[in-house]
Amino acid sequence: MRHLLLVAYIACLGWASVGCSQQANQTATHDHHHETAPHMPSSLGDLCHKMRNRLKMINKRQTSPQLEAELTDLVSWAPEFAADTDIEESLWIPIYESSEQVRASIEKDANLWDQSRVENIAQLCQLSEDAWMTLDADERIDRYQPHSHHDHDHHDHDHTDHDHTDHDHTDHDHTDHDHTDHEHSEHDDGDHQPRDQMKR
């Protein structure tokens, strides 16, 4: 019985290690890539823009579970994106508190997208936009996004937001074109510059 159990365990460990080893070669050469969500913003300004667009869709009753999930992510990311800029801590705290409040409300009831929640998100958006605008133009820069090492041929880090439902753009430069973003806001393009081109 004891030997049987030992053999069974070694077999299971073998299964686990074989399962792992299938990925070993890839990991061994670090030939992996860092996944980023399609709706991942490139900067705090971009995050506000994406939030605004999704809020508009909800206000027009053109919502969907995916859109709500993306908006939830954007709300959660707001403090992180804001903290990764040179905004004052005093401006960051309300953003954090507002994000936590909305996040807690979504955790409590993920399906209730009523006017109160939309207003709270709009307020978070406003706080973030106000904080973003306190930065000088040369401080409104894109965050570093990890890039795929399958893509060593082109070194530009694609700070873009291009969903698969998107148009047939082949040029992935720093534009913003996901399915909710047909109306370009003031934050688009000229409002922020990629970190790669940043001069310090």
Added chain:
Amino acid sequence: MNEFFFKAVFGGVIRTGEAVLAATPTLLVGLLVAAILRFYFDKAGVRRIFGGSTVRSLPQSWAIGMLLPVCSIGVLPILLEMRRAKVKPGAMSAFALSAPLFNPLSLLYGVTLSRPYVILMFAAGSLFLVTVVGWVWDRFGVDDTCVDVPSEASPHHHNENSSHQHSEPTAIIGIRRLLAMFIYAGRQLAGPVGAWSLLAVCGVGFLAAVLPWGSLGEAMGRDDWWAPARMVFVSVPVYATPMLAMSQLGMMFQHANSPGAAFILLVLGAGINLGTIGWMAKQFGSRSVFIWIVCLIVIVTSIAYAVNRPLIPPGVTPSSHTHAFDVYTNPIHQLNSTSSKFALDKLAEKFGLVEQIAITMLASLAVVGFVLRLTGIDEKKLVPAPQTKTSSSANPVGPTTHGMDRIVGPNVVGFTLIMGLVALSIVMCYAFYPSREECFEEIRFIRADALSAANSGDYEHAKFWIPRWDEWSRRMEVGVYLRSGRVTPYQRMQGFLLRQKLDLLEHEVEHERPDGDAIHTLVVELMATNARWSSAYRKPFSPDG
């Protein structure tokens, strides 16, 4: 085939050596606690410490376990003493599982996780688990009346039969007692404790021999349904110190790996090892320990799958891989790494000051222990000759007092020593997590080394310093929390961003063909983030201005 076998054995030996280095400090603490239990508490006293036969025994055992700075190897000598004192098996199980999971140092480390409440939930879940497993084992698993208590190396075994329920005389006092503790610790290390500890570290070697280099990097993904199940098989032979397990938890949450797998790693990886299982099987029988381990694995896995989705941190994009588990896989990537220099370099990375002191003490103790065993000398030689029949019955061994010497009850001395250990743990917390200024000073040097190495293309040097920068940033966070009682959300967020970018830089320099532009960009990013992080601690925002 030969090449594969050679890599497996060589890698296994290196990992075993690393585990030995990691285990030495807490094994020393375990031996000290076991010696205190043996020479300052009688059997009834030891049973009282662990709650006796009352309902308190399980929570009391895990509470004591959480106070002691021991790992799953450090608990082995204490378990031997608990067994000798006939502590209930359920209480032993609760102690054995909880002591390595959390200690003050590792719990404080949890403060640096992005959502510290997760650690509190893990702690609560673990304590619920050890209580249930202990109760089930007491109730169904062990027929303790049929199991003989081994009397090996007992200084009092000649009168054990007559003292099952009552206190046995602790015959040795004063300097002799200290000497007896030293002899006992040496003999235990050169005997059963050493043997079971070796079995425990061999588990890590076995795992490294079986798992190729980096093979666990993508095995614990958040969306991988099999991740917790896979972790069960990996974590049983794993030996992890509480700090290692906690830092791996941190990395798992940073990379948004499977929270269920993280829970299993904590409970099974840090809580048990092959030595614990082997010793329990010898003491309580294979059937009984089979029930214990199956019960443990079933409950742990159930909890893991239950928390796997709810505990996914919101807004964190899962990383496709992690280096958190590289320490359990073979360290050898290419066959030309199988040189003695490579092995020594790997071991040197783990050979810090604490390990140097601990290994010196442990090696000396082991040599003394071997000599004592070979010459047949044990602590019984230090028991004074029995008094004549005219001695007072209240003082059966009749030690005489000299001058200001007073005989203090052994339980009082033992309790004082245990409290001293707890106090030492608190002092260690402050020493391990230094003040803000001290951390800044340390990080200044580390940062200079890491960034200049990354910029100049000396990536091996950068790979050495980046994890240390990460570690010191966490130590500073805990140090500030210890001294001021709080870490602001902004400080926590800046720490998160700093470590996120350090992690990205580490990944960049680890590529076979590192991208110099990306590394340069990250270095600039890191400098900016570091400036914000430092400022968050130096000039925290105050609403009063």
